[in-house]
Amino acid sequence: MRSIWAGAISFGLVVIPVKLYAATEQRDIAFRQVHRKDGARIQFRRFCTLDGEEVPYSDIAKGYELPTGDMVVLTDEDLADLPLVTAHRIEVLHFAPSAQVEPIYANKSYYTEPDPAGVRAYVLFRDALEDSGKVAVAKVALRQREALAALRVREGVITMETLLWPDEVRKPDFAFLDEEIEVRSQELKMAASLIDTMTEDFDPDQYHDDYREALEAVIRAKIEGNDLVRPAGLEAPEPKGQPADLTEILRASVAAVKSGRAPKDDEEPQDDRAKPAKSKPRRKASA
Numbered sequence: 001m002r003s004i005w006a007g008a009i010s011f012g013l014v015v016i017p018v019k020l021y022a023a024t025e026q027r028d029i030a031f032r033q034v035h036r037k038d039g040a041r042i043q044f045r046r047f048c049t050l051d052g053e054e055v056p057y058s059d060i061a062k063g064y065e066l067p068t069g070d071m072v073v074l075t076d077e078d079l080a081d082l083p084l085v086t087a088h089r090i091e092v093l094h095f096a097p098s099a100q101v102e103p104i105y106a107n108k109s110y111y112t113e114p115d116p117a118g119v120r121a122y123v124l125f126r127d128a129l130e131d132s133g134k135v136a137v138a139k140v141a142l143r144q145r146e147a148l149a150a151l152r153v154r155e156g157v158i159t160m161e162t163l164l165w166p167d168e169v170r171k172p173d174f175a176f177l178d179e180e181i182e183v184r185s186q187e188l189k190m191a192a193s194l195i196d197t198m199t200e201d202f203d204p205d206q207y208h209d210d211y212r213e214a215l216e217a218v219i220r221a222k223i224e225g226n227d228l229v230r231p232a233g234l235e236a237p238e239p240k241g242q243p244a245d246l247t248e249i250l251r252a253s254v255a256a257v258k259s260g261r262a263p264k265d266d267e268e269p270q271d272d273r274a275k276p277a278k279s280k281p282r283r284k285a286s287a
Contacts, residue, residue: 001111005142009112009125009151009158011092016122017115018090020142023159024109029215039229079144088141090149090160095134101150105163112151112158126158 005020033042046055062079064072090112114122129136129151136151140160148163222228 003113004110005088007088007090007140008118009090009092009122009138011125011136014121014125016118016125018112018118018122018158019115020160021111021113022108023111027209027212029212029219034231038231040231082144090138090140090151092136092138092151094137095129095132096137098133098135098152101135101137101163104169105148107147107162107164110160110162112160122158126153126156129153129158 001021003019003021007018007020009016009018034040035042046057046060047053048055062074064074066072112122130153138149138151138160140147140149140162142162148165150161150163152159152161
C-alpha cells in the first residue's frame with residue numbers, strides 16, 4: 001500500500017507520528033465512453049462559456065455562485081489562508097461509547113501505521129483504546145478539508161473513519177412517522193422469532209458481487225472470442241503473453257491509465273491496488 005498522508009495522532013500531551021493508508025477500495029469495473037461505430041474514445045474538453053475558448057486546467061479556479069448569478073472567485077492564496085489547525089495532525093477531542101457514533105456518519109476508512117520511533121506509544125494507545133470499548137472522536141484535515149473522525153481498533157491496527165458533519169446528515173421527514181400505527185404483541189413476537197431463526201454470525205468472506213462477476217465473464221468471453229475493436233490510428237501492441245486472469249488484465253489496464261495522467265487537485269490519491277494489511281500478532285506494551 002502507498003501512504004496518502006503523514007502526520008501524527010495527538011491526545012493530551014502524547015504525539016504519535018503515523019502514516020495514513022486508504023483501508024478500502026472500489027472494485028467496480030470502469031468503462032470508457034466510446035463511439036459505438038469505431039470504438040474511439042469520447043473526449044471531454046473544458047470551454048469558457050463566455051468566449052468559447054478551451055481553458056487549460058492551470059487556469060481553472062474555484063468559484064462560488066450567488067443567487068444573482070454573480071461569482072465569487074477563490075484563489076489559491078485565499079484557500080491557503082484558511083485556518084486548518086488540524087493539518088498533519090489527527091487531534092483527539094474526546095472519547096465516546098462506540099454505539100453513539102452511528103454508522104450513518106461514516107464516510108471513508110483509513111489504516112494508520114506508526115513511524116518506527118512511535119511504535120511503543122502507538123501500541124500503548126491502541127491497547128488502551130481497545131480495552132476501553134470506546135472510540136476516539138477527532139478532527140483531521142485531508143486535502144484542504146477539515147473532517148470529523150473516529151479512531152477504532154481493527155485487527156491490531158488503529159483505523160480512522162472520517163465522519164460526515166451533523167448538517168450533512170438529512171433528518172428523516174416522512175408522513176408515517178406522525179401516524180399512530182398499532183402493532184399487535186403477537187405480530188411483534190412472530191417477527192422477533194423470525195429474526196432469531198435467521199440470526200447468524202456475520203462473515204464478510206461468504207458474500208461476493210454477483211453482478212461484477214457476471215460482467216467480468218461477459219468481458220472475458222469477448223476477449224477470448226477476439227470480439228475487439230481497434231480504433232483507427234492505434235498501434236498494435238507487441239505480441240507477448242497475456243495474463244490468464246481477467247483480474248490481472250484489468251489491473252494492468254488501470255495501472256496504465258493512471259500512469260498516463262496526473263491527478264487533479266480535487267482528486268483523492270489512492271493506491272492502485274490497495275489491500276487490507278495483514279494482521280500481525282498483537283504486541284502488548286510493556287509496563
